[in-house]
Amino acid sequence: MSTSVGEAVVGVILAGGMASRMGGGDKPLFTLAGRPMLDSVLERLAPQCSRMVLSANGDPARFANYGLPVVADPVTGFVGPLAGILAGMDWAARELPAAELIATVPGDCPFLPRDLVSRLSEARRAQVADIALAASGGRTHNVVGLWPVALRDHLRQAIVAERLRKVALWTSRYRTVSVPWVEGPIDPFLNVNSPGDLEEAERLARMLES
Template identity: 40%
Template sequence: MAGILGLILAGGQATRFGGGDKSRQLFHGLPLLAHVETRLRPQVDTLTLSANGDPSRFSDFEMAVLADPLHLHKAGPVAGLVAGLTYATTHGFDFVLTAPCDAPLLPSDLAERLSSALHDPHYDCARAASGDQIHPVFALWRTCILEPVLQLSTDNVRALWRLQTAIATVDVSFSASPFDPFSDADTPDDLRQLECLSQDR
């Protein structure tokens, strides 16, 4: 398969952590974003970050920072996806792999497994699933769906799962044992639990 653009979605504020960037919360002594970068970078050809505000606050990370399109400002992860698909189209990537900034245990074979599912030309998106849960943010998207995604975003589709119901999407199952690799950190308690789970990872 042709080039994959990695896109880490980091648009949310850490309100349950007292404010600031959630991606900067520490996990085993390093920012969550650093862990996600370490796991995702070997799986893609180029890695980018979806975030609004002053991009210089991420200057310690070697990746382009993509702001939401003006017409979709603060429209949630779909806005980040549009920014990523637009960047991918401009720079000649055929796929965009999305992942959130707060899932430091994401699988090291995420891109490989999702790419295999998209060998079937009938599908435009492959998303991860584990146990009885789907994970819409962990997904591989064909860049050619930019125009349909733009149209859907104009129709006020703001959630990735809603977008995925409108396009041809296939689920790819991952093991949730001994822990779910798609677990994220929405609260300080979540973060502590993830640290305990991953002590022996």
């Protein structure tokens, strides 16, 4: 795997959601177009990154087929995606010190753009920003972003001492650039949050194959 932006970036797939609206389970392992949705996410993100990591709690054996590091939240309790971002930062700092950035995406986002990391990186540099987040359809996707590993101690403090849970409240503390993508026939950041979303994703996947 290689990054398209000329620097080491660790890709972190956030797979810690409880899928309550879909009856529970791991959404990234739900079948889409005949294979686990995680396959599609990896296929699109992995070529853009130096290393890949899965952020997920529970038994890591359920992801054994992927041969990737599985990192659990470094704080107790289900505190949401900020803990997954922190887990990715901690892994990068420990295992790949050359990586100054991590790129995070949800594990239920099967149509990610193949230029995600490069465009976020370019915008971050151009705007002299700390954090770059993707946007489409007039809204910012707060967990699809590029984050400096150097912020990990500040993030840990916010989660543990301040009990901060909302991603937008944390990013508001830093210079953050929102990078828009044109949706075209498919929103590249479509999330599969319900059975209806999965049906729509199946339709879109068939359209891409035709």
